[in-house]
Amino acid sequence: MLGRNMFMETGLQHFYWGNGLLILISGVLIYLGIHKKMEPLLLVPIGLGILLVNLPLGGVMDYELEITNTTGVPSRVISIEVDETAKISENDVILQLDSGEILAPTHGKLKELLVSPGQEALPDEVIAVMITTAQTELPTKS
Numbered sequence: 001m002l003g004r005n006m007f008m009e010t011g012l013q014h015f016y017w018g019n020g021l022l023i024l025i026s027g028v029l030i031y032l033g034i035h036k037k038m039e040p041l042l043l044v045p046i047g048l049g050i051l052l053v054n055l056p057l058g059g060v061m062d063y064e065l066e067i068t069n070t071t072g073v074p075s076r077v078i079s080i081e082v083d084e085t086a087k088i089s090e091n092d093v094i095l096q097l098d099s100g101e102i103l104a105p106t107h108g109k110l111k112e113l114l115v116s117p118g119q120e121a122l123p124d125e126v127i128a129v130m131i132t133t134a135q136t137e138l139p140t141k142s
Contacts, residue, residue, distance in 0.1 A: 019054045022050055023050075029047030029050070062133055065108065065131075071123065073099055084110055087110075090104060090105070091104060106132050114129070
């Protein structure tokens, strides 16, 4: 069990063949820039940028997504269905309001909950913040 948890924490489960190919290309660019002295001021930063962006879960491509009360009416929080910092999938129930459920709009990790059971959430009030790598049309902050 310890080995599986370590593997899941490394982020390697999100490593695809395209990431490997681009890391290889970044290595070639860095090699050409440093050892062959071919435009080092151009190739080394490009190579390092490609390398950083393609590291699995390196945090470079993470976005904060604010989850709001979309019910349109003031609602009281009945229960919280997930723990803070929990990994969630698309359409997982995050919390129950007296006027409905708040679902996760995409996959990611819950960063923080801004409400507690019994608290009232106003319409369009931010009730949770999640971190996602999904590049969707959802309103995110870099």
